[in-house]
Amino acid sequence: MKGGVLSLVLALGLLASGCGVFDVYRDRQMPAPEPSQPQARQAVPQIPPEGFPLPPLASPRVEQLPPYWYWADKQQQRADRYLQQQWRFYYENRQPPPQFQRQPICTSTLLGGQVLTNCY
Numbered sequence: 001m002k003g004g005v006l007s008l009v010l011a012l013g014l015l016a017s018g019c020g021v022f023d024v025y026r027d028r029q030m031p032a033p034e035p036s037q038p039q040a041r042q043a044v045p046q047i048p049p050e051g052f053p054l055p056p057l058a059s060p061r062v063e064q065l066p067p068y069w070y071w072a073d074k075q076q077q078r079a080d081r082y083l084q085q086q087w088r089f090y091y092e093n094r095q096p097p098p099q100f101q102r103q104p105i106c107t108s109t110l111l112g113g114q115v116l117t118n119c120y
Helices: 002-029 068-093
Strands: 106-111 114-119
16 A cells, blocks of 8 residues: 555656746747837837746756756746736837717617617
């Protein structure tokens, strides 16, 4: 019984550490997005040049490394900051809705039980 529990714990540990390694591999394979030419007053926020933090792949002792969730959390925080910059840029540079010079003139007609409204 103890052997089964121990092997289950070891298998789950290997699975968890393997997932972290594959995440790092997948993240390195993703191409960087093409920067667009900004048409607005200020520059579009760009992904930081150093990219998102990744855990070191080779280290002398595993005990010295922080757990993988630490690196994943760092990456999530940096992605959140980037998205906040994008939203801030959007809200600061969006155009106000068009303003009418006068109130629209609307006429409504009852046609076959339906109300048709035309505004000009």
